[in-house]
Amino acid sequence: MTGERPPYLPGDRAAQDDTARMIRVDQAGEYGATRIYAGQLAVIRRGRAAGAIREMAEQEQRHLAQFDRLVCERRVRPTALSPLWQVAGYALGAATALMGERAAMACTVAVEEVIDGHYAHQAERLGGGDPELAQTIHAARADELAHRDTALAHEAAEAPGYELLSAAIKTGARLAIWLSERI
Ligand SMILES: [Fe+2]
Ligand SMILES: [Fe+2]
Secondary structure, X not given: OOOOOOOOOOOOHHHHHHHHHHHHHHHHHHXXXXXXXXXXXXXXXXXXXXXXXXXXXXXXXXXXXXXXXXXXXXXXXXXXXXXXHHHHHHHHHHHHHHHOXXXXXXXXXXXXXXXXXXXXXXXXXXXOOOHHHHHHHHHHHHHHHHHHHHHHHOOXXXXXXXXXXXXXXXXXXXXXXXXXXXX
């Protein structure tokens, strides 16, 4: 994992590498989120849950578009793992949806909790630096917390085997973050 690094000044090399990594992993994560919801929507097509999932999916598309733009503008190398996230995200979404609407919502809670911690950590690392990136992270983070609340309102925590399911998904999400920062 990342060791402690000294504080940096805007424009220095370490800062640029650091923010490139942040943008890379965030783009990968938002892409993964769109794939999870696509997988869920392939299984859950109508009803109250489908409506909520569709709304969350639309917000993920917006987050992804914002990080896509940052990747282009700043010439960040995207993760090489997007084919993996394409399949793994979709599979996770479809599998949880097949377990039921509550399990699908439990997946959202688990992912969003990990992402919330991830974005909080990034925001802290940026400090006052890079206001454009910080603002993008801040806005996405607020939406992710709203997604978690939506999923909890849809009885995510009543999913069978909630604790185990949640722990497994969180482990996977953390691994995905770790890999996407690096590869
Ligand atoms: Fe998102
Ligand atoms: Fe989200």
